[in-house]
Amino acid sequence: MPTTTDLLTLQQWLSPAYPLGSFAYSHGLETEIAEGRVTDAAALRNWLEGVLRHGAGRSDAILIRVAASGAAAEADAMARVLVPSAERLKETLDQGAAFQRTTAAIWGGEADALTFPVAFGAALARLCMPVSLGVALYLQAFASNLVSAAVRLVPLGQTEGQEVLAALSPLCDRIAGETEGAGLDDIGSAAFLADIASMRHEALDVRVFRT
Amino acid sequence: MNKPHLPTQPRARGKLEIEVSASPRGTRLARLHQAGAFRALFPHGAGMTAVMLNTSGGVTGGDRFSVTASAGEGAHLTLTTQAAERYYRAQPGETGRISTDLTVGRGARIDWLPQETILFDHASVHRRLSAELAPDATLVAVEPLVFGRAAMGERVHHLHFRDRIDVSRDGVPVFADRVAMDGDSVAHLAGRATGGGAGALAALIVVSPEADRWLAPLRQLMPEAGGVSLIRPGVLFARIAAPDGYALRKTLLPALNAVNVAVPRTWTL
Numbered sequence: 001m002p003t004t005t006d007l008l009t010l011q012q013w014l015s016p017a018y019p020l021g022s023f024a025y026s027h028g029l030e031t032e033i034a035e036g037r038v039t040d041a042a043a044l045r046n047w048l049e050g051v052l053r054h055g056a057g058r059s060d061a062i063l064i065r066v067a068a069s070g071a072a073a074e075a076d077a078m079a080r081v082l083v084p085s086a087e088r089l090k091e092t093l094d095q096g097a098a099f100q101r102t103t104a105a106i107w108g109g110e111a112d113a114l115t116f117p118v119a120f121g122a123a124l125a126r127l128c129m130p131v132s133l134g135v136a137l138y139l140q141a142f143a144s145n146l147v148s149a150a151v152r153l154v155p156l157g158q159t160e161g162q163e164v165l166a167a168l169s170p171l172c173d174r175i176a177g178e179t180e181g182a183g184l185d186d187i188g189s190a191a192f193l194a195d196i197a198s199m200r201h202e203a204l205d206v207r208v209f210r211t
Numbered sequence: 212m213n214k215p216h217l218p219t220q221p222r223a224r225g226k227l228e229i230e231v232s233a234s235p236r237g238t239r240l241a242r243l244h245q246a247g248a249f250r251a252l253f254p255h256g257a258g259m260t261a262v263m264l265n266t267s268g269g270v271t272g273g274d275r276f277s278v279t280a281s282a283g284e285g286a287h288l289t290l291t292t293q294a295a296e297r298y299y300r301a302q303p304g305e306t307g308r309i310s311t312d313l314t315v316g317r318g319a320r321i322d323w324l325p326q327e328t329i330l331f332d333h334a335s336v337h338r339r340l341s342a343e344l345a346p347d348a349t350l351v352a353v354e355p356l357v358f359g360r361a362a363m364g365e366r367v368h369h370l371h372f373r374d375r376i377d378v379s380r381d382g383v384p385v386f387a388d389r390v391a392m393d394g395d396s397v398a399h400l401a402g403r404a405t406g407g408g409a410g411a412l413a414a415l416i417v418v419s420p421e422a423d424r425w426l427a428p429l430r431q432l433m434p435e436a437g438g439v440s441l442i443r444p445g446v447l448f449a450r451i452a453a454p455d456g457y458a459l460r461k462t463l464l465p466a467l468n469a470v471n472v473a474v475p476r477t478w479t480l
Contacts, residue, residue, distance in 0.1 A: 032403070035435070043403060050404025059389075081377075081387040084448060085440035188373060188391020192412055194404040196450050199438025203430055 002130040009127065010134055013103065013120070014141035016148070020098040020116075022141075025091045026149045026209035027056065028197030033153045034204055041160045044150050045167060047194070048143050052171055055191025056088075057142065060117040061135045061179040062187050067121025068131045072114065078184050079115035084195035087202060087211040092116045094210075099123070132176050139172035140165070149209060223267035225249030225276040231259050233285035233319075241283065249276060252293070260289040260475055263325070269297035272305025272335050281314035282321050282348075289322040291475040295357070295456075296325065298372075300333035306371065309338040315348035320419075322472050323352040327411070327456045330358050330396070335371040342418075346381040349419035351470050355463060357411045357456040358396050367396040378418055378446075385446050386416060407436060409452035411459040415439075417447040417470050428469045434462050 012018060029047070032038040038047050051057055059082065066075040083089040096116040103119070104111035109126050117138070124134045144165055151161040179186075201211060224247040232241040238259035245251060248267035254260060263278065270276065282288040301307060315321045323340070330336075342350050354374070359365035374390040392399055400406025417425060422445045429439045429449060439449035449466065453459035460478075467474050 037403060037407070047403040050402035054399075054402070054405055077384065078387065081384045082389065083442060084388075084450065085438070086442050087440070089442060188389045190390060190392050190399060190406075191404045192409070192450055192452055193402075193407050193436065196436060196438035196452065197404075199440040199448075199450070200433075202440060 002133050006129050007133070010129060010137050013099070013123070014137050016145070018099075019102055020095045022095060022145045023148070024209060025095070025145070025211045026201075027051065027088070027091065027146060027211060028194055028201055029146050029149055030153060030207065030209045031197040031201045031204060033150065034206070035200070038150065039154060041156055041164050044147070044154075044156065045164045048146060048164065048168055049171060050191050051146075051194050052139060052143060052168065052175060055189050055194050057139050058175055058179065059187050059189055060142070061139060061175050062182045062184070063115070063117040064121035064124070064135050064138060065131060065179055065182060066184055067118040068124045068134070070125060072118050072122040074184065075121065076114050076118040078187070079118055082187065085198040085202070088195075088198045091211045132180060135179065136172045136176035139175055140169060143168050143172065153208070222273040222275070223248045223270070224274070225265060225267070227251055227263060227278045227280075229261050229278075229280040229288070229290075230283070231281070231286045231288045232283035238282070238286040238288065249278070254476075258287060258289060258473065260291065262291055262293050262475070262477060264293045265296060269299045270307040270309060270336060271299040272301025272307055274307040276307075276309045278311045280312075280321065282316055282319040284317045285319055286316065287320045289324060289473070289475060291324045291477055292326045293477055295327040295329050297329050297331060298334040298336045299331050301335035306335045306337055309336065311340040313340070313342040313350065315342065315344045315350055317345040318347055319345065320349040320351075323350070324467070324472065324475060324478065325354065326478060327355040327357045327459070329360060329456070330356065330367050330370060330372065332359065332365065332367050333369045334367070337373045339375045340377070342378045343382075344378065344380045344418055347420050348380070349421070350378065350416065351419075351467070351472055352376070352416045353413060353463060353467065355411065355413040355456070355459055357459070358400065359410070361410050361455045370394065370396045376414070376416065378416060380418060380445070385418060385443060386448065388414060388416075406452055408454075409436065410455045411453045413449075413451045413453075413459055413463055415449040415451070415463070415466060418445060420445060422447040425470050429466055432462070432465050432469055437462060
């Protein structure tokens with residue numbers, strides 16, 4: 001059973017206040033909004049479900065698990081070549097580096113540059129944290145960050161945004177459960193349009209987000 | 212006592228090994244080995260182009276097909292297919308396996324340009340493509356995928372498909388793609404982040420010392436459901452979604468031209 005201390009540490013790592021700069025990354029969502037494909041809460045929820053189930057959500061869950069099982073180097077090598085675009089590479093490297101820096105300064109350990117899910121998984125292992133809980137909270141934080149990006153970009157109220165996030169919580173839990181025991185060979189995605197959105201973001205005329 | 216007669220799906224095997232090398236008069240065939248239901252034709256007057264032909268007519272559960280091709284120093288090999296490949300309905304529990312290994316030597320180039328792969332309802336296939344490149348080699352690889360013959364009203368409601376691509380340059384992995392689709396592909400591709408209702412998809416990978424300067428022209432050619440990115444120096448990746456195979460090909464032909472591909476004649480619209 002996770003202890004309250006574990007939970008508090010995980011909350012801290014995944015809080016928007018932890019200095020990862022996550023608020024600057026939209027994972028391609030800014031493109032979907034700018035090009036008119038995500039315009040309301042229902043569309044946002046559908047898009048996020050796809051990214052969680054068939055895209056980076058599930059892949060990151062597996063990368064976290066593999067890193068937490070001690071194979072951080074292999075997971076990191078895979079994470080770096082698996083990104084579909086330059087911005088997705090930047091998104092995972094920048095947040096990973098920031099996570100490593102801050103976490104190593106406070107809890108010790110290596111601060112070498114790792115992709116974000118791998119840095120997170122390695123930290124779970126180092127501090128003997130409950131991995132499934134960590135994965136579920138990571139996925140929720142990922143979705144939460146994108147909901148907040150959407151609230152800033154579309155006429156979507158704060159409450160509507162939180163409704164979307166609440167609806168996605170069971171999915172975060174489910175993906176965490178389904179990826180238990182999964183290895184790098186189990187990574188497989190089908191979030192083709194989310195990949196395309198991150199590619200198209202590079203060429204958007206007006207950009208508020210870095211990705 | 213009579214044993215119950217269990218119909219077994221006939222299993223096709225096919226193997227192709229192609230090696231080409233540079234000569235003063237252009238690229239020549241250095242070695243060819245073909246076995247089973249896989250054949251290669253080499254039409255005249257089209258550079259060194261190998262047109263692959265699956266004589267079994269398609270791929271179904273339990274089939275095994277493999278292609279190994281290498282281009283030696285300075286050589287240029289184009290690989291394509293005579294027609295669209297078909298992944299047919301598989302018996303429950305049976306999976307077809309297709310693997311491709313490409314080796315591109317110093318200053319060499321391989322263009323991997325199969326025509327569309329058409330997925331039929333109940334298809335079950337694991338496919339992999341691996342490419343090893345010398346530091347200054349060029350690879351252009353495209354994989355167009357069509358979900359059912361739309362004109363015939365066919366939809367793919369049952370699918371088991373794994374597609375993996377790995378590219379390394381000078382021994383270092385520079386690109387990987389992993390596609391996994393299970394179940395109802397129509398529902399799967401209906402999502403806003405997955406396919407937006409697309410009936411066809413393509414992945415285009417370009418690894419080349421010239422890739423960086425091909426980014427801008429390729430970007431100009433992308434449809435709204437398409438994108439391209441220079442992931443790292445010398446590594447370009449594009450994904451394109453389209454309503455059907457025809458629309459996909461209309462986008463792919465100019466995109467291939469933009470990366471200096473002489474599109475094989477089998478590929479005409």
